[in-house]
Amino acid sequence: MINPLIILKQTPKTFKEQEQILPLKIFLQKVFKHLSLKFKMVKVDKEKCIGCGLCVSISPDAFEMGEDGKAKVISQKDSPEVKEAVESCPGEAITL
Numbered sequence: 001m002i003n004p005l006i007i008l009k010q011t012p013k014t015f016k017e018q019e020q021i022l023p024l025k026i027f028l029q030k031v032f033k034h035l036s037l038k039f040k041m042v043k044v045d046k047e048k049c050i051g052c053g054l055c056v057s058i059s060p061d062a063f064e065m066g067e068d069g070k071a072k073v074i075s076q077k078d079s080p081e082v083k084e085a086v087e088s089c090p091g092e093a094i095t096l
């Protein structure tokens with residue numbers, strides 16, 4: 001089975017490779033973009049997180065504090081609480 005991530009990282013070396021790989025790359029990029037829009041991933045940027053714990057208090061089902069004192073995502077739920085946590089985060093560390 002072909003790993004789509006390997007194809008996306010490949011740089012065609014010859015014109016023939018370019019002809020073969022580029023349409024597939026474009027197709028896979030569109031698929032990944034569609035999937036990432038359809039299945040929003042909640043992420044915490046550890047560099048931006050100030051460890052205030054607000055997200056955990058707003059949405060304890062989705063966030064918890066890690067041993068490093070930073071928030072981490074424990075569930076990929078798409079709920080109003082998660083959206084509120086994203087909007088309330090003082091460090092703007094949470095993205096959907």
Ligand code: SF4
Pocket residue numbers: 044048049050051052053054055056070071088089090091092093094
């Ligand atoms: S609300 Fe933002 S800054 Fe505060 S712990 Fe959560 S991710 Fe970190």
